Amino acid sequence: MNNSIKKNIQQVKSRIGQACRRVGRDPNEIQIILATKTVDTQCILKAAELGYSIIGENRVQEARRKIKEMGKKANELNWHYIGHMQSNKVNKVIRFATMVQSIDRMKIVRKMNRRLKKVDKTMDVLIQVNTSGEDSKYGIHPNDAINFVRQAAKFDRLNIMGLMTIGLFSDDWARVREGFIQLRQLRETISDQNIPDVQMQHLSMGMTNDFELAIEEGATMIRIGRAIFGERNTPDSYYWPGIDTAAYSSD
Ligand SMILES: *Cc1c(COP(=O)(O)O)cnc(C)c1O
Helix, strand or coil: CCCHHHHHHHHHHHHHHHHHHHHCCCHHHCEEEEECCCCCHHHHHHHHHCCCCEEEECCHHHHHHHHHHHHHHHHHCEEEECCCCCHHHHHHHHHHCCEEEEECCHHHHHHHHHHHHHCCCCEEEEEEECCCCCCCCCCECHHHHHHHHHHHCCCCCEEEEEEECCCCCCCCHHHHHHHHHHHHHHHHHHHHCCCCCEEEEEEECCCCCCHHHHHHCCCCEEEECHHHHCCCCCCHHHCCCCCCCCCCCCC
């Protein structure tokens, strides 16, 4: 696995380049977040050596274990939390994360803000929106997103930097794209409202199977796991209970 990481990253880079060319975007606008659930620290550090230092983790325990294993090297990396936020994990997430991409409940906002104040920190966050049209417990409903951003913006320790979504798990690409279009349009709508203390520079969308579509629709962060590190042995339902990933073709 270790040896193929470099080649895989080159392939991802080339696919990013092609997607950018199709829509006239600059590839430098797009950050790769390494989605590293189940990936061992050796492999993560290998990718980091190649210049990819934003690590997206789904589980607090797993992230803390890896950070401990890495020792000082962990400090040179940026740790983004991309998993489902549980309120009893807020304190721990704040300790290691530099960005939380998966804010979708006011309960979490309140708790995070309180905790951040206590430790005198601020946190960059993205608001997670459910654009898949499927019933899932992750992400706020698009209709509620503007209101949610307005409410969350009042909490001074959180810097709202944009929106995040997990695309529909489907190979019906037109429908997958619809979700990404929806997130882009939401960003525009929210930007137009000029809500104090809200920035909308980031759209975190696109994973191994759909990142080219996401780039075509304006993604600034893509979260890539399998295309770089290979297939996972642990089923994704372990990390995302309740999301129907069965329809998702893994090539
Ligand atoms: C696993 C995961 C990814 C990456 O998925 P791949 O299909 O491996 O690229 C992206 N975002 C989140 C939130 C994830 O949990």
